[in-house]
Amino acid sequence: MNSLVLAVVGVAMILLGYFLYSKYISRRIFKLDPDYETPAHRYEDGVDFVPTNKWVLWGHHFTSVAGAAPIVGPAVAVIWGWLPAFLWVTLGTVFFAGMHDMGSLWASARHKGLSIGTLSGKYIGRHGRNLFLVVIFLLLLMVNAVFAVVIAGLLVSTPTAVIPTWGAIAVALVIGQAIYRLKWNLPVVSVVGVVALYGLMLLGDAFPIVLPDTILGLSATAFWIVVLFLYAGVASLLPVWVLLQPRDYINGLQLFIGLGILYLAIIISSPAVVAPAVNQNVPEGTPSLFPLLFVTIACGAISGFHGIVSSGTSSKQLNREPDARLVGYFGAVGEGLLALGTIIATTAGFRTLAEWESVYAAFNDGGVAAFVSAGGDILNAGLGIPSSLSATILATMAVLFAATTMDTGVRLQRFVVSEIGEIMGVKINVLVSTLVVLACTMGLAFGAGGDGSGGMVIWPLFGTTNQLLAALTLSIIAIMLIQRRRPVLPVLVPLVFVLVVSIYALIVQMGQFLAEQNWLLLGLDLVILIAAVWVVVEAASSMNRARREPAVDENAEADELDPSTRM
Known part of the structure; x- marks a missing residue:
């Protein structure tokens, strides 16, 4: 199989999904209204509620939801062969992820920018909301811990990425001032920002930053993890326009350019895919393809984390309701293209099958x-970019994806902590909630892997929890559509499929964790499974009730929830 065929077919499928299917669901299912007053205008406060240019918001949303997951998941899942991963990413992006992301953005925007956790209280019930928040908190806990470990590992293994990683923060701060304070022309700011980022990559390639083995009693990896969490804590407290929006926007442009470079290299070099379409000779200890493929690849096909971002930050910045199509669905398209590029790089970036099998000698x-390694070889072969610079570009892409997700993830987890506090009757200070988040996430990052270097043991449970949350979010969207007497099948099909594979995977993993005597993950698995089953039962009851009740009055729904609870 030639990689060019995979690239052309895959990109065509995903883009057709955006130009055709997303137009259908935005008009017929969600009925996006250009005259609807969005929360960004109704509650504008200059901090969280900020009406935002749809392209700037797309940049924030895309880079926040993508993270390292659409690289890590597919790069692991190709061990079962390229075909299952290819089909799940392309079909999942078109029919699952786009619907989920646009739907959760629409649902939150229709309810004052409330989080999906709070909406679960309205549509599933008080008990369902409490358990929903538990699942969200645990997912964000794993997201922040896993991505910190991924970034730290890349900064150690690819020291040429250190300068562009931290230099991107300075670029974003300047861009934020240029857009919002100085009112500079957006295209000019965009070009200057992208040039600055790629200039930092050249600088980083020339001057790699290698840390000593031990710093303040910590390994280099552990030191980077601590620094990353301190940065994310500070970033989460700043107004979104100062750092979060401009960082995500300029990173989004740079990352799309990086994807363009990777695909251009694939077109020019057209390397052969050496990995098997379906791997019949998987290494010993590799779990079964079903259901593990569908939770190993979460981001890039469908991801519950996207619903948290859509309802946590993006819905509060939505300028016009129809912008949800570009921000939500096209954000999922960007992630799908990244996952597709990862599949091609990790199956065609090797010279022989034996070389590929030597890398994929075990499941993880x-x-x-x-x-980074295989994709760098493709950039070198297709565009003649030196191997070191190729690795720097791809490593920086991965780091910036993960770092922007951490920025948003810590902010969102702070919202959840405050929300849990309100349910318990305790008003939690912003600084206190941030400290709670940092303590919990660092505790998991180090507790799951000693000095942090082994924190990727969290990954299997992260993927399952992520997909489970996507199913629970789709259940809320389905209830809203049933109440409005709109077509619900496009939501129910992804909902049922993802729910079945997620719960099945949780049960399978519970047996694995028990056999390995991994009590930390076994305990988390059990808590998530119990909460999920409970919420599913409550959601099914709510759907049945919604069918029997009169259709809702959409003009009155905005006043049904207390504005003081919006998160």
């Missing part, structure tokens, strides 16, 4: 390192 031996 793939990942970001395989993407």
Whole structure:
């Protein structure tokens, strides 16, 4: 199989999804209204509620939801062969992820920018909301811990990425001032920002930053993890326009350019896919393809984390309701294209099948390192970019994806902590909630992997929890559509499929954790499974009730929830 065929077919399928299917669901299912007053205008406060240019918001949303997951997941999952991963990413992006992301953005915007956790209280019930928040908190806990470990590992293994990683923060701060304070022309700011980022990559390639083995009693990886969490804590407290929006926007442009470079290299070099379409000779200890493929690849096909971002930050910045199509669905398209590029890089970036098998000698031996190494070889072969600079570009892409997700993830987890406090009758200070988040996430990052270097043991449970939350979010969207007497099948099909594979995977993993005597993950698995089953039962009851009740009055729904609870 030639990689060019995979690239052309895959990109065509995903883009057709945006130009055709997303137009259908935005008009017929969600009925996006250009005259609807969005929360960004109704509650504008200059901090969280900020009406935002749809392209700037797309940049924030895309980079926040993508993270390292659409690289890590597919780069691990190709061990089962390229075909299952290819089909799940392309079909999942078109029919699952786009619907989920646009739907959760629409649902939140229709309810004052409330989080999906709070909406679960309205549509599923008080008990369902409490358990929903538990699942969200645990997912964000794993997202922040996993991505910190991924970034730290890349900064150690690819020291040329250190300067562009931290230099991107300075670029974003300047861009934020240029857009919002100085009112500079957006295209000019965009070009200057992208040029600055790629200039930092050249600088980083020339001057790699290698830390000593031990710093303040910590390993280099552990030191980077601590620094990353301190940065994310500070970033989460700043107004979104100061750092979050401009960082995500300029990173989004740079990352799309990086994807363009990767695909251009694939077109020019057209390397052969050496990995099997379906791997019949998987290494010993590799779990079964079903259901593990569908939770190993979460981001890039469908991801519950996207619903948290859509309802946590993006819905509060939505300028016009129809912008949800570009921000939500096209954000999922961007992630799908990244996952597709990862599949091609990690199956065609090797000279022989034997070389590929040597890298994929065990289930978790793939990942970001395989993407950077194999993708770098494709850039070198297709565009003549030196191997070191190729690795720097791809490693920086992965780091910036993960870092922007951490920025948003810590902010969102702070919202959840405050929300849990309100349910318990305790008003939690913003600084206190941030400290709670940092303590919990660092505790998991180090507790799951000693000095942090082994924190990727969290990954299997992260993927399952992520997909489970996507199913629970789709259940809320389905209830809203049933109440409005709109077509619900496009939501129910992804809902049922993802729910079945997620719960099945949780049960399978519970047996694995028990056999390995991994009590930390076993305990988390059990809590998530119990909460999920309970919420599913409550959601099914709510759907049945919604069918019997009169259709809702959409003009009155905005006043049904207390504005003081919006998160």
